[in-house]
Amino acid sequence: MTLISARFLALAAVIGLSACGKPAEDTKPAAPVATKGQVNVYTARHYDADNLIYEAFTKETGIKVNRLEIQPDQLVERMKAEGEGSPADVILMADAGALWKASDAGLFQPLESPVINAAVPENLREPNHLWFGFSKRARVIVYDKAKVKPEEVATYEALASPRFKGKVCVRSSDNVYNLSLMAAFIQHWGPKKSLDWAKGVVANMARDPQGGDIDQIKAVSVGACEVALSNSYYYMRLLHHEGEIDPKVAQTTALSFPDVAGQGTHVNISGGGMAKYATNKKEAQAFLEYMTSKKAQTIFAQANGEYPVVPSDETPAYIQAISSFKADPLSVTTYGANQSEAQKIYDKAGWK
Secondary structure (H helix, E strand, O other), X not given: OOOOOHHHHHHHHHHOOOOOOOOOOOOOOOOOOOOOOOEEEEEOOOOOHHHHHHXXXXXXXXXXXXXXXXXXXXXXXXXXXXXXXXXXXXXXXOOHHHHHXXXXXXXXXXXXXXXXXXXXXXXXXXXXXXXXXXXXXXXXXXXXXXXXXXXXXXXHHHHHOHHXXXXXXXXXXXOHHHHHHHHHHHHHHOHHHHHHHXXXXXXXXXXXXXOOXXXXXXXXXXXXXXXXXXXXXXXXXXXHOOOOOOHHHHHHEEEEOOEOOOOOEOEEEEEEEEEOOOOOHHHHHHHHHHOOOHHHHHHHHHHHOOEEOOOOOOOOHHHHOOOOOOEOOOOOHHHHHOHHHHHHHHHHHOXX
């Protein structure tokens, strides 16, 4: 909040948004706003860790960051409505599928940055330089270590096996993390096997899909189910972050990094790019390049349990300890391209 300018707060009030983390309620277009020498960030990320990055960036560069938090679909609709009058300079999203959706709506402009290209692996960025991954998260299986052997959850297929009848907890099919996972399956397995897998998981559900990733982890920890899907950083936060530590999770659960088609564990990104009608281009580029800096990459890991895209000696030991898994090298652009088919498969399987 300390970084949000009075002018940008006024803008937020005009357009019906909150600049302190609450989702938007409407999609009214905004009047253009000039914030010369600053950078306006529209972000679908909602983590306290991001404040640390923004503050560090401002401290090092003198460029003020004006943040506007908003849900991903609302962000897309708002920017489409704002058109050329949009004050956004930078867009941040917490999923490759969401980034793809924003780029498909024409909300980004290309950014040629040798700094970013050197830092971000090719499979974690958009080939036309529209957006880039700045942190990674693995989609893993959380399991009850008193009831499940590690070898029983070595693959995603295991979740659809008779072994876990009535033992699986998941969130809804329209969650973008699940859509990206299915999009990767479609690429590796094809539609038929992907549908069979979804049907098998539906048949094994311990309850109807509900809640977020943390709810799935806690459900396993209290015995509501034996296995669940979650992003890795949620688990790390419950185990290692002040204010979120849950001893029961540590006592009762463990992580498996499953393999998909011999390629490794599904990996997603959080990332962003320059907004199509950015007026503060110089500041926006500086901000986006800063996201790949050692300082920002360390904060992603230390404060939010995410994997940095740039390896660093300052990555916390507990993150490094679970960093040796084999990651699927599939291009993250696949997740958005297959997203529509992924939802159809989930619907056909009866995954609510």
